Amino acid sequence: MAKSKYEEFVKGKLILVEGWARNGLTNEQIAHNLGINPDTLYEYKKLYPEFSEALKKGKEIIDIEVENALLKRALGYKYIENTREVDEKTGELIITKQVEKEVQPDTTAQIFWLKNRKPSEWRDKQEIEHTGETNINMITITPEERQRRIDELKKKLNENE
Incomplete structure (x- = not known):
């Protein structure tokens, strides 16, 4: 029985995959290095737990290092x-x-x-929940209607001066 493309081209490179992930390469860059399409990489992540684990393990290490560097920078040293x-x-x-x-x-x-x-x-955006029974009626007007109303208001303002 012939080997699958994964077994033939990827399985033996799991240590490289982990290293590339640890070095900060994106999934797309790792796929390129393996000579596969990014969609194939995502499929392999679903199908082969050892492949998914290699990516995860490599990324976990660098994520922790970045978190530590960010915390150090935030606190000063x-x-x-x-x-x-x-x-x-x-x-x-x-x-x-x-x-x-x-x-x-x-x-x-x-x-x-x-x-x-x-x-x-x-966070910048605060979520506010409204729990009242306020009815808000929204109306939509055309640009022409809006201009007509503006003109009417201007006319009224001029009459009051």
């Missing part, structure tokens, strides 16, 4: 910067000074974090 020079006598690289530097918290990162982690409290 300190780091040590080393000044290095070459020792003229020995030619060796030496550290001459260590300076503690500070990166201030980033408001944009904080807003992004809060909007995504606590959307009910931080």
Whole structure:
């Protein structure tokens, strides 16, 4: 019995698939690297749990790293910067000074974090539920009718002046 296209071209590359996902490639880019159509990639995700797991595992790692970097940037952090020079006598690289530097918290990162982690409290659009018995009658008018009404209002305003 002949091997399926998945078994022949993809199954042996699961470690690559995981690595590509970890490196931030999109599903479309991974499909291109495998020489398959993106639709085929999505079909393989449904049909082959090991393929889906390789994609998921790779993406999970990079997602966690990005989350950590975003949180670090949102909170601000300190780091040590080393000044290095070459020792003229020995030619060796030496550290001459260590300076503690500070990166201030980033408001944009904080807003992004809060909007995504606590959307009910931080999203721009607030959902408001109306629970009354107010009837609102909407009417639709043509552009000509709208212009006629505007002209009437202007006429009334001129008469009152």
